Amino acid sequence: MTSQLRQLKAHLAEPENFAPYGQVICPTPDHKPFDSQDAQLFLNQGQPRFYIMRLPRRGLKFTQITHHIRCTQCLGSLNGKEWFIGVAPPADELRVDQIQAFRVPGDRFIKLEMGTWHAGPYFDHEEFIDFYNLELADTNITDHETINLLQTYNLEFQITP
Numbered sequence: 001m002t003s004q005l006r007q008l009k010a011h012l013a014e015p016e017n018f019a020p021y022g023q024v025i026c027p028t029p030d031h032k033p034f035d036s037q038d039a040q041l042f043l044n045q046g047q048p049r050f051y052i053m054r055l056p057r058r059g060l061k062f063t064q065i066t067h068h069i070r071c072t073q074c075l076g077s078l079n080g081k082e083w084f085i086g087v088a089p090p091a092d093e094l095r096v097d098q099i100q101a102f103r104v105p106g107d108r109f110i111k112l113e114m115g116t117w118h119a120g121p122y123f124d125h126e127e128f129i130d131f132y133n134l135e136l137a138d139t140n141i142t143d144h145e146t147i148n149l150l151q152t153y154n155l156e157f158q159i160t161p
Contacts (some may be wrong), residue, residue, distance in 0.1 A: 004155050004156070007157075007159050007160055008159050013085075013105075021110075022112040023037075023065065023111040025038070025109050025111060026076050026114070041072050046137060049133075049134070050137060054131075055121060055130075056128050059082060060158060062086055064146050065086065067118065067145055068143060070142075071143065073112060073136040074113045078129070083103075084102065085119055086101050086157055087100055087119075088116070089117030092115075094147055103161060
């Protein structure tokens with residue numbers, strides 16, 4: 001059986017259009033007081049982990065999507081590199097018809113709300129990109145539900161810039 005390929009046009013990640021999935025955090029002056037435009041983090045279910053992850057180029061196609069329900073997650077590229085991510089709103093059950101794609105310029109990072117389904121980061125213009133990642137120390141062990149879209153729905157997704 002041949003899988004179905006769905007094209008996802010990438011939207012520029014901005015605070016307003018990314019709100020159903022989390023937050024877009026843009027540069028602000030150093031002395032600005034904390035407010036709702038700052039990352040609203042939930043990392044109280046364990047030891048926070050802040051690290052730099054190196055990802056190789058994987059292109060812009062994906063067949064798996066993941067969510068974490070115990071914490072928020074922050075992702076951003078180092079060195080101003082642009083990247084892409086597929087997301088669906090936080091939910092216990094994934095709704096594949098709600099998967100969207102976003103382009104994240106290197107001048108901002110995203111905070112994924114607890115339970116947001118996500119695939120990525122993806123890029124096709126560099127051999128690798130380093131990303132900072134803030135989550136819990138055991139997120140990828142104890143809080144990592146992944147759905148294989150190809151096996152479950154016979155779907156592949158292609159992000160178009």
